Amino acid sequence: MSITRKWTTYSLLIAATLVLMFPILYAFSISFMSGAEVLEGKIWPSSFSFENYRAAFEKVPLLHYLINSFAVSIFVMAGQLLVSSLAAFAFVFIKFKGRDAIFFLFISTMMIPWEATMVPNFLTAQKLGWINNYLGLTIPFFALAFGTFLLRQQFKTIPNELYEASQVAGISRFRFFWNVVLPVSKTSLVTLGVYSFLTTWNMYLWPLLVTNTEDVRTVQIGLKQMQTQEISTDWGVVMAAVVVVILPTLLLLFLGQKRLQKGLTQGAIK
Amino acid sequence: MSAVTKTANSPVSVSANPKEKKSMPTIIVGLSYLLPSLLLFSVFLFYPMIKTLYLSLFITDTQGNPLNFVGLQNFLYLFTDPNFLQSMKATFLFVLYTVPIGLIIALFLALIANEKLKGIGFFRTMFSSTMGMSVAASSVIWMFMYNPTIGVINKVLNLVGIHDVQWLLDPKYALVAVSISTIWMNIGFTFLILLGGLQNIDEKLYENARIAGVSYWYQLRKITLPMLSPTLFFIITVSFINAFQTFGQIDILTKGGPTDSTNVIVYSIYKDAFVNYNVGSASAQATILFFCILLVTALQFKLGERKVHYQ
Numbered sequence: 001m002s003i004t005r006k007w008t009t010y011s012l013l014i015a016a017t018l019v020l021m022f023p024i025l026y027a028f029s030i031s032f033m034s035g036a037e038v039l040e041g042k043i044w045p046s047s048f049s050f051e052n053y054r055a056a057f058e059k060v061p062l063l064h065y066l067i068n069s070f071a072v073s074i075f076v077m078a079g080q081l082l083v084s085s086l087a088a089f090a091f092v093f094i095k096f097k098g099r100d101a102i103f104f105l106f107i108s109t110m111m112i113p114w115e116a117t118m119v120p121n122f123l124t125a126q127k128l129g130w131i132n133n134y135l136g137l138t139i140p141f142f143a144l145a146f147g148t149f150l151l152r153q154q155f156k157t158i159p160n161e162l163y164e165a166s167q168v169a170g171i172s173r174f175r176f177f178w179n180v181v182l183p184v185s186k187t188s189l190v191t192l193g194v195y196s197f198l199t200t201w202n203m204y205l206w207p208l209l210v211t212n213t214e215d216v217r218t219v220q221i222g223l224k225q226m227q228t229q230e231i232s233t234d235w236g237v238v239m240a241a242v243v244v245v246i247l248p249t250l251l252l253l254f255l256g257q258k259r260l261q262k263g264l265t266q267g268a269i270k
Numbered sequence: 271m272s273a274v275t276k277t278a279n280s281p282v283s284v285s286a287n288p289k290e291k292k293s294m295p296t297i298i299v300g301l302s303y304l305l306p307s308l309l310l311f312s313v314f315l316f317y318p319m320i321k322t323l324y325l326s327l328f329i330t331d332t333q334g335n336p337l338n339f340v341g342l343q344n345f346l347y348l349f350t351d352p353n354f355l356q357s358m359k360a361t362f363l364f365v366l367y368t369v370p371i372g373l374i375i376a377l378f379l380a381l382i383a384n385e386k387l388k389g390i391g392f393f394r395t396m397f398s399s400t401m402g403m404s405v406a407a408s409s410v411i412w413m414f415m416y417n418p419t420i421g422v423i424n425k426v427l428n429l430v431g432i433h434d435v436q437w438l439l440d441p442k443y444a445l446v447a448v449s450i451s452t453i454w455m456n457i458g459f460t461f462l463i464l465l466g467g468l469q470n471i472d473e474k475l476y477e478n479a480r481i482a483g484v485s486y487w488y489q490l491r492k493i494t495l496p497m498l499s500p501t502l503f504f505i506i507t508v509s510f511i512n513a514f515q516t517f518g519q520i521d522i523l524t525k526g527g528p529t530d531s532t533n534v535i536v537y538s539i540y541k542d543a544f545v546n547y548n549v550g551s552a553s554a555q556a557t558i559l560f561f562c563i564l565l566v567t568a569l570q571f572k573l574g575e576r577k578v579h580y581q
Binding site: 006009010012013016017020021023024026027030038039040041043082083084086087089090091094095096097098099102105106109111112113114115116117118119120121122123124139140142143148173198201202204205208209220221223224227235238239242245246249250252253254257258260261262264265 | 549
């Protein structure tokens with residue numbers, strides 16, 4: 001690569017990073033400003049104060065919302081991993097009549113926009129007593145066609161001879177699944193786990209519908225609530241809450257970016 | 271599930287005769303592994319979709335119980351209702367504003383981040399970072415940036431002599447403002463998918479091109495884009511579908527206003543069902559959403575098949 005081209009690419013990369021990262025850095029910067037500085041429209045705080053963060057945790061039950069979001073995200077992640085890997089195992093290792101039809105059924109789920117089903121789902125949640133309940137926030141999301149496809153791609157790389165050998169040796173299917181298939185697929189499971197956690201943590205519409213008390217409300221809905229309450233007065237506090245909410249997922253993304261990219265393309269294209 | 275546990279608990283030694291294990295028909299075993307997924311899909315996806323189609327043919331009470339069968343009247347009413355037509359217009363404009371521009375920006379970023387340079391991993395991470403940003407957090411940040419008096423966007427515009435644009439309150443700009451923030455939010459995901467597609471292209475093709483001494487642009491047109499087309503095809507479909515499903519940024523930034531200029535279809539469904547308690551109309555709109563997405567998917571499959579280059 002020629003020197004000119006190298007430096008052109010570097011300058012493009014740096015310029016793009018600055019533009020793209022600006023809103024996030026701006027949020028960080030505002031979160032350290034005093035109220036007066038925010039109103040002056042400054043870009044950078046004169047001194048870094050954690051006052052806004054203290055206020056964010058005091059004025060709204062932010063810690064409680066964070067715990068709720070963690071619990072819900074972990075629970076959905078575990079559920080999706082288990083349910084998807086069971087289904088993927090059947091699609092790869094258990095041949096039976098009608099399996100292709102069921103596979104087609106899984107594909108067809110991707111054509112149903114979740115939003116088109118939200119009204120009856122809300123009514124179902126009401127009937128089951130799942131409003132303001134962790135169950136309502138988690139169980140409807142356990143089955144995931146995308147997750148099943150992603151793991152199916154991975155399971156297919158396990159030689160079928162291994163499965164046949166285990167059958168001959170009399171190892172039960174479930175033990176083969178649990179003790180062989182899952183451990184060798186660790187990477188894909190981690191990828192799917194990161195994806196599940198990210199999407200659940202960031203979920204907005206459904207938690208808005210099924211929570212109306214502080215007990216189970218997730219942090220995203222907490223943000224909306226804060227922003228409507230504090231809007232004209234205390235942007236610094238709101239931004240401090242924003243930073244607290246995005247830190248876990250940004251960290252997770254920074255750690256898992258490579259795997260996520262591989263996994264998403266794998267599950268998506270083939 | 272019982273079949274699973276049964277197999278799991280059976281002692282290993284039983285199977286001196288492996289044939290004996292086959293006694294349970296594989297169809298039962300297979301279905302038991304698929305049961306959790308099938309059950310959840312049935313209860314939370316297939317059943318509610320059918321229920322939505324069903325309710326769209328009825329006048330309902332506020333609890334969503336069907337009262338009178340009215341056939342297609344909900345639909346006929348919607349297609350003459352200026353509010354709904356406005357909502358369709360807002361949805362299509364939103365798709366038009368966000369999908370092509372978002373794709374071009376993400377493709378540009380993926381191309382420059384696919385070069386083999388020192389420290390490229392850092393830039394890749396930065397470019398994908400908006401994927402970790404929730405719609406609520408992103409919208410709150412953009413809301414502040416759009417603030418007419420203290421937000422950074424008007425401050426910058428002031429420098430070039432443009433004054434006091436009411437980004438979120440002016441019907442002329444609100445949809446554009448929401449679209450800009452949406453493009454930003456989606457860049458991370460689109461970038462990540464496209465970068466993955468670029469990295470899957472066989473390195474040998476570029477080596478040959480280098481030996482032949484062709485220009486960068488020629489390479490881009492004759493190798494990169496054709497080889498990337500399956501990925502492009504996939505991400506265009508996904509972007510379309512995502513745009514049709516937009517809700518969070520509307521709820522936080524504009525609440526569908528001003529004068530319904532940002533009242534995209536999912537927000538309209540939400541308002542009808544949970545604010546106006548008109549479940550029949552909301553179901554009819556949800557049905558229209560479903561068919562729109564079905565149409566886009568089918569269309570892209572049909573068009574995509576001809577142009578896409580499969581390896």
